[in-house]
Amino acid sequence: MIAAAVMILAMQGAAPPSTPTPAPAAGGWLDDVAARRVRRNPPLGPVPADPTNRWADDEAAARLGHVLFFDPRLSASGTVSCASCHDPAFGFADRRAIAVGEGTGTRHAMTVLNAAHQRWLTWDGRADTLWGQATQPFETASEHGIDRTRVVAHVAGDPSLRAAWRTAFGADPPVAGAPAADVDRAFAMVGKAIAAYERRLVTGPSAYDRWWTRRAAGDPRADEELTDAQRRGLVLFFGKAECAQCHHGALFSDGEFHMIGAPTPDGGPPRDPGRYAAVDRVRDDPMNAAGPHSDAREGAQARISRSLANSPDRRGGFRTPSLRNVAQTPPYMHAGQLATLADVVRFYSTLEGASALDHHRESVLRPLGLSDAERADLEAFLGALTGAPPPAPWGAPPVRAGVDLR
Ligand code: HEC
Ligand code: HEC
Incomplete structure (x- = not known):
C-alpha cells in the first residue's frame, strides 16, 4: 500500500515522502x-517516463509529431489542426470559451503545456495516455472530423511525412486498402508521434x-x-x-x-x-494503457485503468x-x-x-x-506561476520548407 502510494507520487512527478x-x-x-x-x-521535474509509448522520448518521432500537430490537412475541411485550438500564441490553448473546429464542441480547450505530467487527460480524464488522447480529436466530428483511415492515408500519401515516418518507425505506413488492424496500429503510432512531440511542450x-x-x-x-x-x-x-x-x-x-x-x-x-461519463469510456478504450496498442499492457497505468469503477458521485x-x-x-x-x-x-x-x-x-x-x-x-x-514557453523548435510551428524531416 505504501509502496503503491510512493509509486503514484513518483508518477505524478512529486518527490516520494521518504526523500528529505x-x-x-x-x-x-x-x-x-x-x-x-x-x-x-x-x-x-522532468516529464515522467511513459512506458506505454516506446517512442515517447524519440527525437525523430517528436519531429514527425511536430509536423502532424500543425497540419490542417488532417481535417474534413483542410483547415483544422491541433494547433487551431492549441495555439502557441495563446499558451497552447485558444481564447474561445467553447472550442470550434469543424463544428462547435461542448467544452473549453485546455492548454497542452505540461500535459505530459498528467495521469488523466482532458477535463473528464477520458484518456489515460498522451498518445491515446492524441488519436481522439481526429475522429471527433466537431474537431478534425475525419477517420483513422484518412489520417493514415494522408501520412502514407505525403512524401515528406512518409519519409519522416520511416525515419521514426523504421518501416513505411500502411498503404490504401491495408487490413483494419494495420490501420489501427498506424493510427496509434500517429498518436505516439504526436505525444512524443507534446512531451517537449513543457514550461x-x-x-x-x-x-x-x-x-x-x-x-x-x-x-x-x-x-x-x-x-x-x-x-x-x-x-x-x-x-x-x-x-x-x-x-x-x-x-x-x-x-x-x-x-x-x-x-x-x-x-x-x-467524470461520470468518462470512467467506463477510458477503461474500455482500445487505445488505453491496457489495450492492444499499448507498449506496457501490464504496467502501472494499465492496472489502474483496468480496475476503474464508476459511481454516480462522479457526476459533474x-x-x-x-x-x-x-x-x-x-x-x-x-x-x-x-x-x-x-x-x-x-x-x-x-x-x-x-x-x-x-x-x-x-x-x-x-x-x-x-x-x-x-x-x-x-x-x-x-x-507568478507563468514560466517560459517551450524552447525552439518545439514551441513554434515547424518550418516545413527547408527542414529535413529525416
Ligand atoms: C475542491 C478542490 C478545489 C479547490 C479547493 C480549489 N480549486 Fe480551483 N479548480 C478545481 C477544479 C475541479 C477546477 C475545474 C472546475 C471546472 O472546470 O468546472 C478548478 C479550476 C480553477 C481555475 C481555472 C483554471 C483553468 O485553466 O480553467 C483556477 C484559476 C483555479 N481553480 C484557482 C483556484 C484558487 C485560486 C483556489 C483557492 C481560492 C482554488 N482554485 C481552490 C478544484 C479546486
Ligand atoms: C476544435 C478544437 C480542438 C482541436 C482541433 C484539438 N483539441 Fe485538444 N482539446 C480541445 C478541448 C475542448 C479539450 C478538452 C476536452 C474535454 O475535456 O472534453 C482538449 C484537450 C486536449 C488535451 C488534454 C490536456 C490535458 O491537460 O489533459 C490534449 C493533450 C490535447 N487536447 C491535444 C490535442 C491534439 C494532439 C490535437 C490534434 C490531434 C487536438 N488536441 C486537437 C480542443 C481541441
Missing part, C-alpha cells in the same frame, strides 16, 4: 502553515519556482523573486483560501476530479456529466486544472464560463452563481469572503 528534500523554510512573511504546504508544490521555471529553489537553498535574497502582492497571495493560496487542497503537486493539480459547482454557461442546472466532476501558466489561457473552467482570473477568484470568494450541489456531491467549498485587496493578491500570485 530541501524546501522553503518558514520565517518572516512565510508562516508555518504556508511553509509546510509549499513543500507539496515544488518546481516541475520553464516561473517566478514562483525561482523563489522556491532559492529559498530552499537558504538564499537570503530569494524573496526578491516575488512582489509584495505575490507574497501575500502565496500565503493566502496555501493558507486561509485553501487553494492547495486541490491545486497541489508540482502541477498545482492533484490530478483528481472534483465537483466545485462552477457556474454553468446558461445559469441552469449542470448538464455536463464530467472535472479534473483539477494545473495552474501553471494559467494567466495565459483565459477564459477559465471546463466551459470557459469565467472570463478572467479576477472572475475565478471572485467565484471562490463568494460562490455566487454556483451550480447546485446535491446531496451526493462533495461541497468542499465554502465562500472565502476575501476583501478586494486579498482577491488582488491572490490573482497576483497566480501570475
Whole structure:
C-alpha cells in the first residue's frame, strides 16, 4: 500500500515522502502553515517516463509529431489542426470559451503545456495516455472530423511525412486498402508521434519556482523573486483560501476530479456529466494503457485503468486544472464560463452563481469572503506561476520548407 502510494507520487512527478528534500523554510512573511504546504508544490521535474509509448522520448518521432500537430490537412475541411485550438500564441490553448473546429464542441480547450505530467487527460480524464488522447480529436466530428483511415492515408500519401515516418518507425505506413488492424496500429503510432512531440511542450521555471529553489537553498535574497502582492497571495493560496487542497503537486493539480459547482454557461442546472461519463469510456478504450496498442499492457497505468469503477458521485466532476501558466489561457473552467482570473477568484470568494450541489456531491467549498485587496493578491500570485514557453523548435510551428524531416 505504501509502496503503491510512493509509486503514484513518483508518477505524478512529486518527490516520494521518504526523500528529505530541501524546501522553503518558514520565517518572516512565510508562516508555518504556508511553509509546510509549499513543500507539496515544488518546481516541475522532468516529464515522467511513459512506458506505454516506446517512442515517447524519440527525437525523430517528436519531429514527425511536430509536423502532424500543425497540419490542417488532417481535417474534413483542410483547415483544422491541433494547433487551431492549441495555439502557441495563446499558451497552447485558444481564447474561445467553447472550442470550434469543424463544428462547435461542448467544452473549453485546455492548454497542452505540461500535459505530459498528467495521469488523466482532458477535463473528464477520458484518456489515460498522451498518445491515446492524441488519436481522439481526429475522429471527433466537431474537431478534425475525419477517420483513422484518412489520417493514415494522408501520412502514407505525403512524401515528406512518409519519409519522416520511416525515419521514426523504421518501416513505411500502411498503404490504401491495408487490413483494419494495420490501420489501427498506424493510427496509434500517429498518436505516439504526436505525444512524443507534446512531451517537449513543457514550461520553464516561473517566478514562483525561482523563489522556491532559492529559498530552499537558504538564499537570503530569494524573496526578491516575488512582489509584495505575490507574497501575500502565496500565503493566502496555501493558507486561509485553501487553494492547495486541490491545486497541489508540482502541477498545482492533484490530478483528481472534483465537483466545485462552477457556474454553468446558461445559469441552469449542470448538464455536463464530467467524470461520470468518462470512467467506463477510458477503461474500455482500445487505445488505453491496457489495450492492444499499448507498449506496457501490464504496467502501472494499465492496472489502474483496468480496475476503474464508476459511481454516480462522479457526476459533474472535472479534473483539477494545473495552474501553471494559467494567466495565459483565459477564459477559465471546463466551459470557459469565467472570463478572467479576477472572475475565478471572485467565484471562490463568494460562490455566487454556483451550480447546485446535491446531496451526493462533495461541497468542499465554502465562500472565502476575501476583501478586494486579498482577491488582488491572490490573482497576483497566480501570475507568478507563468514560466517560459517551450524552447525552439518545439514551441513554434515547424518550418516545413527547408527542414529535413529525416
Ligand atoms: C476544435 C478544437 C480542438 C482541436 C482541433 C484539438 N483539441 Fe485538444 N482539446 C480541445 C478541448 C475542448 C479539450 C478538452 C476536452 C474535454 O475535456 O472534453 C482538449 C484537450 C486536449 C488535451 C488534454 C490536456 C490535458 O491537460 O489533459 C490534449 C493533450 C490535447 N487536447 C491535444 C490535442 C491534439 C494532439 C490535437 C490534434 C490531434 C487536438 N488536441 C486537437 C480542443 C481541441
Ligand atoms: C475542491 C478542490 C478545489 C479547490 C479547493 C480549489 N480549486 Fe480551483 N479548480 C478545481 C477544479 C475541479 C477546477 C475545474 C472546475 C471546472 O472546470 O468546472 C478548478 C479550476 C480553477 C481555475 C481555472 C483554471 C483553468 O485553466 O480553467 C483556477 C484559476 C483555479 N481553480 C484557482 C483556484 C484558487 C485560486 C483556489 C483557492 C481560492 C482554488 N482554485 C481552490 C478544484 C479546486
